[in-house]
């Protein structure tokens with residue numbers, strides 16, 4: 001026994017010394033990289049100073065040169081400052097071979113080793129070693145010290161698998177903090193080989209980086225996965241952006257992570273093209289807060305706007321929730337008709353004048369109610385937005401007055417007749433009364449004013465006749481009377497904006513800045529004048545359309561929301577990620593149709609993600625029981641790991657709040673990271689009170705708020721209550737059950753009909 005223990009200790013220490021040696025090897029490389037980076041920073045700073053000096057000379061040549069230098073140096077400094085932390089994370093050791101073919105996405109496809117690279121006795125030499133990091137760094141001879149993770153040459157780091165290893169023998173993830181290498185984790189892609197590097201056998205350390213990453217405690221912000229992107233995810237990240245990249249995958253398959261990394265990849269691939277901006281649409285502000293740190297960690301921020309679906313309209317912010325039946329009405333494409341009628345009908349509100357009186361050519365002219373109604377009807381026959389039809393209405397009024405004046409037949413000569421008409425128009429239009437009439441009779445409408453008018457049940461009833469039933473009219477009108485907007489109201493505001501239009505206003509002239517002439521200057525600005533974040537926010541405010549639109553949790557967009565998002569990417573390429581089984585929208589077919597309209601006829605490339613990286617198998621298995629009820633016949637993604645900890649079932653004895661609090665406190669002891677307590681939407685407020693004083697590692701969430709988020713452990717409170725809350729309740733419950741990375745507790749009350757073991761009816765076999 002003692003001998004065996006001694007032997008094990010010896011093996012361990014040999015292993016440790018190999019690990020230490022390998023860490024030293026990587027430390028030496030990292031030191032070289034840092035020395036090189038410092039040189040580059042000095043160079044960039046010198047260039048900035050030098051450029052500033054030349055700028056004072058002021059000759060046109062010096063100015064142009066200054067611009068170019070400032071631009072290059074600024075970009076460099078910006079990147080270096082952003083990414084100085086922890087940017088070297090990977091390494092691949094390759095057999096000799098050709099560089100291989102580039103696939104349609106520009107990345108190298110399976111690169112086969114050269115003939116003879118593997119000897120008949122299965123031994124081989126490592127011919128090439130590449131280090132992968134957040135940005136590329138070249139040494140003084142332009143040889144790569146670090147390859148940017150998005151470069152085609154880095155693709156084998158992500159694509160190589162033991163089934164299809166290509167030239168990769170060993171894939172290593174390097175963990176470092178600042179300038180210190182802390183550890184390495186290796187995966188052997190060709191375990192059958194005995195490979196040597198510089199005459200020594202290639203050592204292998206650890207159990208692979210993926211498992212290490214997945215087991216880590218969660219915080220309230222998402223981490224990037226750049227060191228452990230898996231092959232099926234890499235295919236999506238690097239997919240060409242020619243049209244629509246459409247990705248489906250179950251909970252935890254990395255859809256959100258992939259979407260964020262794809263944004264960074266696209267910018268790297270074609271910065272100029274995506275200077276038009278990338279919009280990432282997220283379902284909730286909570287998910288925006290959770291994910292928005294990922295892009296800066298990948299060195300990208302300025303061109304990407306991550307917005308919650310309830311924050312897409314400038315000046316409005318969703319803070320309220322609608323009941324399922326109100327949401328269903330407001331989100332449905334039936335609302336289109338209602339909104340169009342409301343936009344036109346709103347012209348009649350606020351008592352528009354019933355007659356128009358003017359004096360022209362010395363005569364009193366008048367149009368009465370009937371004639372005005374006729375003019376309005378004709379004007380509204382146009383297809384332009386209501387606010388933009390005002391000039392047409394004005395013209396029709398003048399026509400009617402001209403007719404009334406009897407001056408039409410006065411001249412036979414067309415030129416004279418036209419002249420007379422034009423002086424008539426001028427005469428009328430210059431009258432204050434006419435202008436005042438027009439303002440009152442065809443006022444400029446704002447989306448907010450029309451939506452407020454829809455809060456009046458009588459008005460809404462008129463505009464929604466034969467579209468919404470009386471119950472829906474009542475409920476929708478009431479919901480619009482509340483203080484604040486819901487996420488569905490935001491889509492209505494956007495639709496109203498489109499139906500109303502914004503009349504052209506004289507543009508303010510921008511100050512001329514010589515630097516504006518510089519192409520790509522946008523990259524430099526953040527360094528000198530505003531932070532990346534301020535810039536992203538400014539661009540998001542100013543921008544109406546984007547070059548690429550990424551929709552996360554796409555299964556949840558209602559038809560009206562698809563229209564809103566579609567307007568932001570009319571000329572864009574798209575990445576759409578979602579999971580129909582998690583849809584909280586009651587009519588997926590209607591939403592799919594609206595999605596197809598938003599995406600138009602663009603060709604789609606479909607991808608599927610099949611591996612669940614979030615939930616351990618024990619939790620995934622329980623969730624799959626609800627999946628079978630929610631979407632019979634659909635497959636659960638395969639969980640990659642198992643913890644041996646089965647979900648726990650607790651039954652409420654006395655007060656629900658006390659049981660939930662006790663279970664949350666228990667989980668806080670068990671895990672290092674976060675605990676999420678998911679309740680039916682109507683219990684959100686009380687659930688927050690239940691957890692009072694337990695600290696900020698635990699949060700209470702309504703079922704719809706849990707979308708996309710994850711916690712070390714979750715407490716799901718009353719599955720039946722969550723499932724019964726809406727027509728899509730079972731799918732919402734499926735979302736709730738798939739949020740935990742380590743532990744899950746399900747709390748049941750009587751209505752859950754728990755069995756003797758506490759398992760609620762919905763989760764039994």
Ligand SMILES: Nc1ncnc2c1ncn2[C@@H]1O[C@H](COP(=O)(O)OP(=O)(O)OP(=O)(O)O)[C@@H](O)[C@H]1O
Nearest residue numbers: 225228229230251252253254255256257613614708
């Ligand atoms: N290749 C990977 N390496 C390390 N972690 C990963 C990898 N892929 C995904 N993950 C992790 O798995 C978790 C789930 O990822 P993500 O939230 O992107 O999944 P999702 O498909 O969007 O899930 P849902 O549909 O439930 O919202 C995250 O913690 C993510 O960081």
